Amino acid sequence: MxxxxxxxxxxxxxxxxxxxxxxxxxxxxxxxxxxxxxxxxxxxxSPLAYTLGALTSCNQITAQLVAKDLGVRLGELSFSARGDLDPSVFVGGAEGDANFDAVTVDASVETDADPDTFDRLVAEVDRRCPVTQLFRRSGLEFSSTWKARPLVD
Missing domain, CATH: 2.20.25 (N-terminal domain of TfIIb)
Known part of the structure; x- marks a missing residue:
């Protein structure tokens, strides 16, 4: 169990x-x-800003866990998250879902991972991050773009 x-x-x-x-x-x-x-x-x-902050910080935590599993090092991680909300349901009571229409995450990561390992890292973060999964499973349009930067020792 x-x-x-x-x-x-x-x-x-x-x-x-x-x-x-x-x-x-x-x-x-x-x-x-x-x-x-x-x-x-x-x-x-606002609670909606906190949800986006939870998304970026959970991605960072998950990236550290995945990097350890893959045997790669990470340095500084930078994130930007944007959620597009049509407030007509939330504020005005219109029919539909009171959810973001779309959420976009951009990440920049210092790492010593080679390109294939970095792609595995990103895929595993997407799969293993609980907050990413909450957003993905909510039905909104979700996109995440990660860029690797050289690790600065």
Whole structure:
């Protein structure tokens, strides 16, 4: 039987602002708000911005795990993620899905991997990253482009 690792957060707030606490041995607290157009004060990142940040950071964590498995080294990783949202469902209640229409990730990685191994790294990150899989399986248009850069020691 496979074991699982639970991830638990609690949230408290009023209006559209919320304080979120990550449960565990080392609790972490962060805030979420949204843009004024969505009823917020833009006093903290929106949940949608956090999802994109979760995507880039999970890709970086997964890349480190995969690189170890492949026996390659990684240096600096740089990511950019963009999500295109039509707010008509979310804000106006239109028919459809309240999801990003498309999400694009661009990654640049310092590595000593040869081109074939780098391609394997990218494919494995895509397959093994839980947040990437959440986005891919949600049905939106998802694209991810990775570029290798020489590793600077």
């Amino acid at each position: 496979a074991s699982t690792v639970p991830f638990t957060v609690t949230g408290n707030g009023s209006g559209v602002a919320q304080e979120i606490t990550v449960q565990g041995d080392n609790q972490h607290v962060f805030a979420a708000d949204t843009y004024p157009a969505f009823g917020g004060a833009d006093a903290a990142p």
